[in-house]
Amino acid sequence: MSKPKIAFFDFTSCEGCQLTVIDALQTNIELLDVVEIVQFREAMSEKGEDYQIAFVEGSCTRPSDETRLKKIREQAAMVVALGACAHLGGVNAIRNRQELDDVRQYVYGDKAEWFETYPARPISAVIPVEAAIPGCPIDRDEFVMVVKQLLQGRSPVIPDQPLCVECKLKGNVCVYLRGKTCLGPITLGGCDAICPTYGDGCEGCRGLISKPNIESLKNALEEHGLSFEEAQAKMTMFLNYQMMELEKETAGNGK
Amino acid sequence: MANNTMKIDVHHVTRVEGHGNITVDVKNGELKQVELAIVETPRFFEAMLRGRPYLESSHITSRICGICAVGHATASLRATEKALGVEPSEQTVLLRKINFHGEILDSHILHAYMLVAPDFLGVGSVIPLAKSAPDVVLRALRMKKLSGDMCATISGRHTHPIAMTVGGFTHYPSNDELYRLRERLEEARADVDATVELFQTLDMPDFERDTEYIALRKEEEYAFIDGVIASTDGGTWPIEDYRKVTNETIVQHSSAKHTANQRESYMVGALARVNVNHDKLHPKAKAAADALGLKPKCTNSYMNTVAQVVEIAHSIEDSIEIADVLLERGIQWEEPVPPARLSGEGVGSCDVPRGILFHNYVIEDGIVVGANCIIPTGQNLANVEADMRALVPTILDQGKEAVTQSLEMLVRAYDPCISCSAHMLDVKFE
Numbered sequence: 001m002s003k004p005k006i007a008f009f010d011f012t013s014c015e016g017c018q019l020t021v022i023d024a025l026q027t028n029i030e031l032l033d034v035v036e037i038v039q040f041r042e043a044m045s046e047k048g049e050d051y052q053i054a055f056v057e058g059s060c061t062r063p064s065d066e067t068r069l070k071k072i073r074e075q076a077a078m079v080v081a082l083g084a085c086a087h088l089g090g091v092n093a094i095r096n097r098q099e100l101d102d103v104r105q106y107v108y109g110d111k112a113e114w115f116e117t118y119p120a121r122p123i124s125a126v127i128p129v130e131a132a133i134p135g136c137p138i139d140r141d142e143f144v145m146v147v148k149q150l151l152q153g154r155s156p157v158i159p160d161q162p163l164c165v166e167c168k169l170k171g172n173v174c175v176y177l178r179g180k181t182c183l184g185p186i187t188l189g190g191c192d193a194i195c196p197t198y199g200d201g202c203e204g205c206r207g208l209i210s211k212p213n214i215e216s217l218k219n220a221l222e223e224h225g226l227s228f229e230e231a232q233a234k235m236t237m238f239l240n241y242q243m244m245e246l247e248k249e250t251a252g253n254g255k
Numbered sequence: 256m257a258n259n260t261m262k263i264d265v266h267h268v269t270r271v272e273g274h275g276n277i278t279v280d281v282k283n284g285e286l287k288q289v290e291l292a293i294v295e296t297p298r299f300f301e302a303m304l305r306g307r308p309y310l311e312s313s314h315i316t317s318r319i320c321g322i323c324a325v326g327h328a329t330a331s332l333r334a335t336e337k338a339l340g341v342e343p344s345e346q347t348v349l350l351r352k353i354n355f356h357g358e359i360l361d362s363h364i365l366h367a368y369m370l371v372a373p374d375f376l377g378v379g380s381v382i383p384l385a386k387s388a389p390d391v392v393l394r395a396l397r398m399k400k401l402s403g404d405m406c407a408t409i410s411g412r413h414t415h416p417i418a419m420t421v422g423g424f425t426h427y428p429s430n431d432e433l434y435r436l437r438e439r440l441e442e443a444r445a446d447v448d449a450t451v452e453l454f455q456t457l458d459m460p461d462f463e464r465d466t467e468y469i470a471l472r473k474e475e476e477y478a479f480i481d482g483v484i485a486s487t488d489g490g491t492w493p494i495e496d497y498r499k500v501t502n503e504t505i506v507q508h509s510s511a512k513h514t515a516n517q518r519e520s521y522m523v524g525a526l527a528r529v530n531v532n533h534d535k536l537h538p539k540a541k542a543a544a545d546a547l548g549l550k551p552k553c554t555n556s557y558m559n560t561v562a563q564v565v566e567i568a569h570s571i572e573d574s575i576e577i578a579d580v581l582l583e584r585g586i587q588w589e590e591p592v593p594p595a596r597l598s599g600e601g602v603g604s605c606d607v608p609r610g611i612l613f614h615n616y617v618i619e620d621g622i623v624v625g626a627n628c629i630i631p632t633g634q635n636l637a638n639v640e641a642d643m644r645a646l647v648p649t650i651l652d653q654g655k656e657a658v659t660q661s662l663e664m665l666v667r668a669y670d671p672c673i674s675c676s677a678h679m680l681d682v683k684f685e
């Protein structure tokens with residue numbers, strides 16, 4: 001059997017997830033023996049269009065992105081969202097709560113109409129996606145694991161449990177006790193609780209668990225005398241797109 | 256076969272999307288048009304910061320660029336600290352410097368070894384080099400691993416740093432971790448020497464064009480964080496006056512704004528820093544500069560990669576010295592310095608791998624109400640175009656292919672955060 005061909009693409013992003021892939025390949029060189037990379041703009045000049053697996057970094061932020069995404073979808077047997085920008089909309093979606101014209105004008109003044117844009121969306125809002133590797137940036141080991149699973153024909157599963165579980169297992173002192181907010185109770189785990197380990201509250205870059213209990217997060221914060229407003233601000237960093245969709249749903253149900 | 260009418264269009268990946276495109280139009284031996292277009296999607300970070308709590312700014316703005324994440328975060332923290340009257344401790348300043356060196360090393364090694372060297376060795380990427388020159392590739396990987404680990408030790412990870420915050424850190428390395436890092440830095444000296452030797456054998460194209468070089472400068476050290484803005488044309492400006500230097504203009508062909516100071520354009524980055532601050536380089540880095548034939552003021556833009564190699568030597572040596580100071584003092588647990596006020600305006604500046612950048616915030620009651628960020632690649636755009644205008648007429652008789660290659664290598668030498676720095680260009684002639 002010939003090696004599966006894989007390709008990497010980037011949309012609106014910081015390219016940090018692709019850099020993480022480069023770092024991951026450096027320490028897992030054996031992966032290069034089992035796959036063939038036919039496109040990877042950041043690292044090589046060769047370019048092939050006959051890929052089976054497409055890894056897509058970045059959010060969809062303009063009409064021309066949709067055309068490109070659909071072309072990738074037509075070719076690839078499997079599309080994998082790489083990182084929070086592609087998976088959730090990521091930080092790009094922060095501006096979705098602001099008036100678009102206002103945003104463009106703030107940055108480009110009266111030249112605003114030269115630059116095409118619309119609200120940022122995860123790629124799954126445009127095309128069907130087989131799998132997502134969460135995180136901003138992605139976790140190196142998780143990337144390697146997902147690639148191996150895909151090659152074995154299995155679809156990667158990330159246990160649907162909140163970050164707090166692994167954070168506690170790690171023996172971290174909860175940052176609530178240091179007077180900081182943390183989205184651990186509602187965020188999908190799997191990053192080894194790296195932010196609390198480095199003394200900072202989780203910002204939710206891996207996305208929400210399937211049934212986030214925002215009320216109990218509120219109670220936990222109140223118990224520790226912490227402000228819910230700060231946590232709410234955090235929920236509009238990486239999770240803004242997801243939160244806005246949730247708000248739409250709730251508003252819809254209320255009708 | 257000389258050719259006095261040509262049109263060159265270098266597009267990234269395909270003709271419609273892509274991030275950086277070169278257009279050159281020559282008619283009857285006369286240069287009609289030269290353009291480096293940035294078609295990168297606009298990111299709107301300045302608008303995104305408005306309305307956010309000040310503590311989030313550095314975490315949001317590090318996401319401007321995965322390669323310069325530490326640089327953006329550091330400039331962001333300095334802007335906030337100045338706005339809110341925060342003086343970070345000496346230990347914080349030292350730790351931030353090692354973190355910063357980690358990023359300089361990571362980025363320069365990636366650029367010099369993985370993006371530029373393949374050009375000279377006649378291959379399309381670093382991957383075939385793994386077979387033909389495994390020692391070179393293994394050395395690059397070893398150095399890159401070390402630089403990533405420097406950032407991970409100090410701030411959790413390079414892309415995107417976690418433990419850096421306004422007024423200090425939320426986590427500290429242990430003395431043991433710092434000691435082990437210092438040992439590895441010392442071991443890396445042999446790799447630095449080998450890197451200098453490798454670049455001695457790579458001939459940079461001859462091309463001279465004098466321009467204005469701008470970098471941060473400090474009397475006490477080779478500046479990367481804070482200082483004053485200094486120019487090789489003379490003059491210094493406090494970083495608060497950055498707008499007098501950058502004079503941003505918006506041009507239609509680029510989502511990154513253009514800048515100009517005393518001439519039509521200026522250059523920032525490693526070459527500009529060496530030109531402005533050669534006297535502050537570590538003696539070992541000065542020796543590397545001598546060995547590589549880099550003397551200030553050097554006016555060959557292709558030498559930017561060589562200047563990066565010189566900075567690799569500097570960053571390794573300076574990191575060893577800083578680690579020594581920290582180990583001598585012993586790492587202390589310090590809570591971040593709290594803000595003295597919750598409203599104010601501040602400008603932070605760092606000289607990141609690709610050059611000087613500025614973050615300017617206005618904060619009211621702890622909420623960011625105004626923000627302006629100026630990135631290095633934007634500042635270099637006008638200068639790349641000026642270089643291309645000067646270069647093209649002198650090499651026109653070499654034919655389209657040679658002209659295209661020279662231009663691609665020129666753009667790559669600037670190490671822009673755009674795709675034309677990577678070896679992924681479709682070349683199309685009409």
Ligand code: SF4
Pocket residue numbers: 013014015016017018057058082083084085086090091135136137138318321414
């Ligand atoms: S998810 Fe984060 S690291 Fe990855 S591309 Fe987006 S901003 Fe960069």
Ligand code: SF4
Pocket residue numbers: 163164165167168172173174175176182183184185193196201202
């Ligand atoms: S620090 Fe955050 S993730 Fe860890 S236990 Fe506390 S709330 Fe949960």
Ligand code: SF4
Pocket residue numbers: 135136163187188191193194195196201202203204205206207
């Ligand atoms: S701790 Fe939270 S913010 Fe940090 S990497 Fe994990 S999911 Fe993302």
